[in-house]
Amino acid sequence: xxxxxxxxxxxxxxxxxxxxxxxxxxxxxxxxxxxxxxxxxxxxxxxxxxxxxxxxxxxxxxxxxxxxxxxxxxxxxxxxxxxxxxxxxxxxxxxxxxxxxxxxxxxxxxxxxxxxxxxxxxxxxxxxxxxxxxxxxxxxxxxxxxxxxxxxxxxxxxxxxxxxxxxxxxxxxxxxxxxxxxxxxxxxxxxxxxxxxxxxxxxxxx
Amino acid sequence: xxxxxxxxxxxxxxxxxxxxxxxxxxxxxxxxxxxxxxxxxxxxxxxxxxxxxxxxxxxxxxxxxxxxxxxxxxxxxxxxxxxxxxxxxxxxxxxxxxxxxxxxxxxxxxxxxxxxxxxxxxxxxxxxxxxxxxxxxxxxxxxxxxxxxxxxxxxxxxxxxxxxxxxxxxxxxxxxxxxxxxxxxxxxxxxxxxxxxxxxxxxxxxxxxxxxxxxxxxxxxxxxxxxxxxxxxxxxxxxxxxxxxxxxxxxxxxxxxxxxxxxxxxxxxxxxxxxxxxxxxxxxxxxxxxxxxxxxxxxxxxxxxxxxxxxxxxxxxxxxxxxxxxxxxxxxxxxxxxxxxxxxxxxxxxxxxxxxxxxxxxxxxxxxxxxxxxxxxxxxxxxxxxxxxxxxxxxxxxxxxxxxxxxxxxxxxxxxx
Numbered sequence: 001x002x003x004x005x006x007x008x009x010x011x012x013x014x015x016x017x018x019x020x021x022x023x024x025x026x027x028x029x030x031x032x033x034x035x036x037x038x039x040x041x042x043x044x045x046x047x048x049x050x051x052x053x054x055x056x057x058x059x060x061x062x063x064x065x066x067x068x069x070x071x072x073x074x075x076x077x078x079x080x081x082x083x084x085x086x087x088x089x090x091x092x093x094x095x096x097x098x099x100x101x102x103x104x105x106x107x108x109x110x111x112x113x114x115x116x117x118x119x120x121x122x123x124x125x126x127x128x129x130x131x132x133x134x135x136x137x138x139x140x141x142x143x144x145x146x147x148x149x150x151x152x153x154x155x156x157x158x159x160x161x162x163x164x165x166x167x168x169x170x171x172x173x174x175x176x177x178x179x180x181x182x183x184x185x186x187x188x189x190x191x192x193x194x195x196x197x198x199x200x201x202x203x204x205x206x
Numbered sequence: 207x208x209x210x211x212x213x214x215x216x217x218x219x220x221x222x223x224x225x226x227x228x229x230x231x232x233x234x235x236x237x238x239x240x241x242x243x244x245x246x247x248x249x250x251x252x253x254x255x256x257x258x259x260x261x262x263x264x265x266x267x268x269x270x271x272x273x274x275x276x277x278x279x280x281x282x283x284x285x286x287x288x289x290x291x292x293x294x295x296x297x298x299x300x301x302x303x304x305x306x307x308x309x310x311x312x313x314x315x316x317x318x319x320x321x322x323x324x325x326x327x328x329x330x331x332x333x334x335x336x337x338x339x340x341x342x343x344x345x346x347x348x349x350x351x352x353x354x355x356x357x358x359x360x361x362x363x364x365x366x367x368x369x370x371x372x373x374x375x376x377x378x379x380x381x382x383x384x385x386x387x388x389x390x391x392x393x394x395x396x397x398x399x400x401x402x403x404x405x406x407x408x409x410x411x412x413x414x415x416x417x418x419x420x421x422x423x424x425x426x427x428x429x430x431x432x433x434x435x436x437x438x439x440x441x442x443x444x445x446x447x448x449x450x451x452x453x454x455x456x457x458x459x460x461x462x463x464x465x466x467x468x469x470x471x472x473x474x475x476x477x478x479x480x481x482x483x484x485x486x487x488x489x490x491x492x493x494x495x496x497x498x499x500x501x502x503x504x505x506x507x508x509x510x511x512x513x514x515x516x517x518x519x520x521x522x523x524x525x526x527x528x529x530x531x532x533x534x535x536x537x538x539x540x541x542x543x544x545x546x547x548x549x550x551x552x553x554x555x556x557x558x559x560x561x562x563x564x565x566x567x568x569x570x571x572x573x574x575x576x577x578x579x580x581x582x583x584x585x586x587x588x589x590x591x592x593x594x595x596x597x598x599x600x601x602x603x604x605x606x607x608x609x610x611x612x613x614x615x616x617x618x619x620x621x622x623x
Contacts, residue, residue, distance in 0.1 A: 149544075
């Protein structure tokens, strides 16, 4: 087990300074739906049998590295589904503990990791995009995924084509007078089979 | 004087310049492309590669009596090794002389058929490898879901196949080979394969569809995701029986039991790796989540991510263009990799730093004495007017620690996928 596991309880989450995201919605508990937090201050509670053999819940870091992370609050039902099913499907068989305690007050879940540095306008923009994305139908999303996949495939093929063409002689196999080394059958000039004999002044005998 | 031979005309002939092909494969953003880009490659001979593992701890603790008591004997840890051998995959391409000369320049055709064939061939073997690395080590591409008419098979993922492939149908690994059929056309949207002829007699649901030429035996093909990411206590990993080391050679899993994907499932998958490896270890091992578009859609249904549609609408006039540089597809805060070859209803958390390749032959033309284009002979013994070429590779995929991964299975597939 890594030494950075924290068993006592969650530290206070560090929020993005000056970011008031309450305008994007407030949950039934009076807290903002969106929040921007520092990744290293964000812990989550995990239960199970740890490598040291102890079965217990521990608070451990939730995100890798150090960066600002946008999170969105989800109700317990949205985050985890019905409790009765959750208690069955999420229980760790070895320890008997729930892998993650049922979030009765809902849970903040990851939306976006910001590149550093991050500005409040970037946070606001990403929230707007997430909310706008909720308006698309599944069919539109599927079509967009297909379009993105096709664009990726086409880009791959175009690059393949460019590399192939780069490896070929200029103008393919067409005759040209630009590439001196390029000769096609109709441009080959037949030289005389051997030089004519010359006189002492260099002029031919004939 | 006898007739002129080719040697007398050599000076007049053009020589084809072969392109630097290995550059091509790293441009693909699928899992195969990632493995080629990010994982180690070991250049090997045809002999097996041994992958050592320390599997069982050792030492015998006990209470003893220092006053002349017998404090017993000891033990030590146990190592063992998996075995990897390169598997040779060929892909044959063929076209006629008339197809070649009829499209040889812009006066004749809008595209040079031979050039286009070369490009498609490069993409083609890439697709083959992407399909194979989804598998369980037997070159199984998919399972027959059902049959229709005389020449139609329904499958789980049509993208695991391509038109024109020959495929072998087996009752089971080590079972009966029912026969070989050729795909006329893949209807990926409807998960349907249309065959050029009737499917073999006896073909039923749950039969296996293997790459043509496969042995039909577990562990005889390319070891893929399902070979390593498996929670079973039976079978083997690189030839090591899981039953010999219970719990050491199986990957943690989250069984969604056909329920819809929830963020809690994603969290649990991450928590399981963190418990097994330590809290930071998954990210130090380049943890990614690999899934098909059905699971991307399921994740989008949670309303947490910037969706693909929005991404497409971003223009250079936006004040913030960071999304163009860094696609925001994440799953539980980790990179999400989409592959249309991935198994539907399944999400794999892969620690890519554990994965590596053993390679005896990189993807290239099959070459004999500098020749890569081969003539075909007709029944008379004379030439047939067609040309053959092959792409081939001798490779296999290794995973040095199958405990360091996780997968979600039996996740409900959203409507429309």
